[in-house]
Amino acid sequence: GRALSTYLSGRLRTFVNVEISLDQITYEEFIRSVMIPSFIVVFSGDVFEGSAIFEMRLDLFFTVLDILMGGPGENPPNRSPTDTEINIMRREVLNILTLLAQAWADFQYFIPSIENIETNPQFVQIVPPNEIVLLVTASISWDDFTSFVNICWPFPVLEPYLEKLANRFWMMGRKTEKLVEKQEELSEAVKRTEVVLQAVLGETTLTLGEVLQLRVGDVLRLNTHVGEEIEVRVEGKKKFLGTPGKHRGNYAVKVTRLVTNGGEEV
Template sequence: MGDILSQNEIDELLRALNTGEIDVQQMQTTTAEKKIKSHDFRRPSKFAKDHLKTLHIIHENYSRLVTNFLSGYLRTLVQVDVISVEPLSYYEFNNSISNPVILSVVDFTPLTGSVIFEIAPNISFALIDRILGGKGSSMERVRGFTEIELAIIERIIIQMLNLMREPWENVIAIRPRLEKIETNAQFAQIISPNEIVALVTLSARVGEVEGMINICIPHMVVEPIVSKLSTKFWFSTTEKEFASDVKENIENKIEQTVVPVRALLGKTVITVAEFLELQQGDVLPLDTSINGNLEVHVGEILKFYANPGVKRNKVSIKITDVLKREDE
């Protein structure tokens, strides 16, 4: 739908048509032209917009989990947000990385293949500094990582990868496992350079330090479940699981609810004077026949009829009838 013209623009257009400044035939020819969108057959787009939108939703949930985890783990202000999810070739992603960097190769079991979990150097140094008792500041000069620093950052990455399970569970139950950490992008060639990947870019803020966290997901890894990467499937699955969880919680609470159950042997009416004179051994005549049914109340509701008796030397009752809702 085109833009809505104001009254002044309409008047100006009519004036131009009347004076011949605009050719009607030219306008019709221009309108009839089809808009052409270029397509690069060397780089076909394998991720649809719906797939990227679902990945965005998944990693929005993931960013919230990471924010809560790092804030509690580091005892400082941490904020992680999703900036974008876009398709590009692995060559473009790999070529944009400057060394040194933290590149984690992650096995995405049960899916075949690996993904890349990249943390910018300034964020990595801020995490290490905070864990070692510092204020969470980054390095003023660019340098490589020591073995001790890599061991520290590895522990954090493993815990951050474990947080991926929950956001992905509506699509597939993944078990991400850290395979190795590379500090040089040239040694992280996990797929062909021309392979299409979905690059999830997260902005991270640790104290006063800001940087990026990138998650590179090759299309070949998620290809078996690409049909599930749709918002329609996502929300339908979420609603079903939510309804199932609600039903299960209600059933569990009902099963654990304690209610009083009383069996009434019978009823009678006496005066207060007779009640005060009652002694042990006195007999009260009840309005229930010796062969009649006893009323069994659940709470204040009459629910069953029963016969009195003895079982294993204990006074008991045997349910003989159940009252339905309409009978009540």
């Protein structure tokens, strides 16, 4: 979870919290739990006999994609992703699977490869319905956003490594305190990261012809009025509202309200 948190925090330029949980269910139960549509990646490794599944909820898929493309990561659409969107996120998933392979490195390193990508779970049948699988769920959250990623490991894929896996989980239990310390260190490091903050007095729209005719002394009418609150943006995303003024001889802005991830002003 720590490696995934670090990776996503870097890609999304905000602290991302990742919590891992495990469950043992049948493959049929897993397939029934997957939403339609969803982003389903069938993957394997060079040392595995069989395949596993990486599943990402579409709200997370579109939110991450929008942020990577320079957008605000708000209001994800309720539809299946396009081929272009899938190809972009395919690279991100391969990077995440590489992190997974590194986590396995202590007992069995593997080179991940993507076999297929589907959006309908009914078209993904890698083992019989009654086969037991290990379901690893990563709860991913930042700001007011929370979603999930699931990794479905069929028992036949894990069987050759069960003893090593059991020893690994036992050692992880002894390292809980150290992991908490590392997470706190990551949180502090993210807090020290410099970001661009902009106070936007207002905006307007001009045609190219109007821009070419601009001269010194021309007045541009903005979409805000004197005395109104203005937007305060962090890395291009609207985060606060404020009022402009002066402080100790410099232009300044006083923060008056917080803008949540959903755009609500509080």
